[in-house]
């Protein structure tokens with residue numbers, strides 16, 4: 001019997017995978033995140049990893065060797081060459097490139113008739129997001145965006161609480177989070193250079209904070225954004241988090257945001273107050289709170305985005321005139337399958353047509369519109385309207 005892992009179900013029963021129908025997989029970009037993909041692909045009985053490409057010569061070959069996957073074709077100078085190799089008969093690709101290479105790799109893959117698991121953030125600009133969705137529509141292929149934290153049971157609980165009606169009508173959300181000193185440069189500069197990353201903390205972890213709350217409330221359309229972003233820490237050659245001896249070089253290469261804040265109006269008269277940080281002189285920019293007419297939910301922040309909530313959530317509400325607080329216990333981690341396993345499995349099921357697209361572009365385009373809206377608003381120093389063209 002074949003079954004699928006419903007990525008949105010509260011209790012996920014173990015599905016029996018139909019291993020007789022194998023999917024031929026390619027990986028584009030073989031850096032850190034690709035490692036999480038291959039670890040999870042290797043656990044799936046219906047997957048054959050057949051190809052990989054990286055812009056850095058020899059990197060893809062070394063990657064598959066490290067993970068003991070043999071017979072993988074890697075002699076491609078770019079993702080395009082790999083996609084053009086019809087002998088591969090690729091069913092799906094994981095796109096694990098840096099942000100600036102998300103849109104073109106996704107569009108080229110969809111145009112080649114291949115399903116896509118695209119790492120987060122969806123891309124850098126709203127125009128790119130629209131182009132991805134147009135390619136998706138024309139191709140009829142599956143594309144899912146790599147937001148695995150939303151597959152965590154505690155994150156799902158947020159959506160269940162909102163949908164239960166316990167909070168009443170939602171009218172205000174404060175979300176975000178971040179780090180005191182945590183600009184991600186352990187593996188080089190691809191997260192901090194404009195030519196590779198395009199956006200900094202905003203796209204790296206801000207997209208998760210937005211997804212946590214927007215997914216819970218059904219992804220209403222953003223209408224206007226007043227955004228701010230800064231780079232005081234990234235541009236400082238004495239920033240303590242840079243590798244020894246690299247401060248001056250990294251500071252001069254830093255071309256993205258290390259902090260961002262925004263005030264966003266959402267459809268349905270909901271206000272979203274957002275702030276995100278890779279570096280700041282504060283322990284946390286605050287918990288996530290969702291205010292409703294019947295109850296308010298406090299979601300403790302984590303000191304770094306690790307894919308779940310930072311502690312037991314609390315609902316503040318009124319019972320017979322008394323102000324009470326209900327604690328929602330933390331749901332323990334599912335030791336049988338990681339969030340990456342769930343992300344890969346639910347994507348494969350969508351490719352096979354036996355499950356929904358786990359994280360659809362129809363939602364994430366609003367996430368992207370806010371990210372790129374913050375960047376645009378910050379640039380011109382004014383509120384902007386979000387206009388997404390017909391797709």
Ligand SMILES: NC(=O)c1ccc[n+]([C@@H]2O[C@H](COP(=O)([O-])OP(=O)(O)OC[C@H]3O[C@@H](n4cnc5c(N)ncnc54)[C@H](O)[C@@H]3O)[C@@H](O)[C@H]2O)c1
Pocket residue numbers: 028029030031032033034053054055056059078079096097098099101105119120121146147148187190191203204
């Ligand atoms: N879902 C998660 O938990 C998670 C965690 C970390 C990173 N990410 C995302 O994954 C992406 C990659 O992150 P990373 O840490 O692996 O970065 P990385 O810089 O270590 O690796 C990216 C790799 O892609 C290659 N590449 C870029 N463009 C290419 C192209 N057109 N064809 C072939 N190869 C190409 C680069 O040469 C590099 O080796 C980022 O967008 C990041 O936001 C997601």
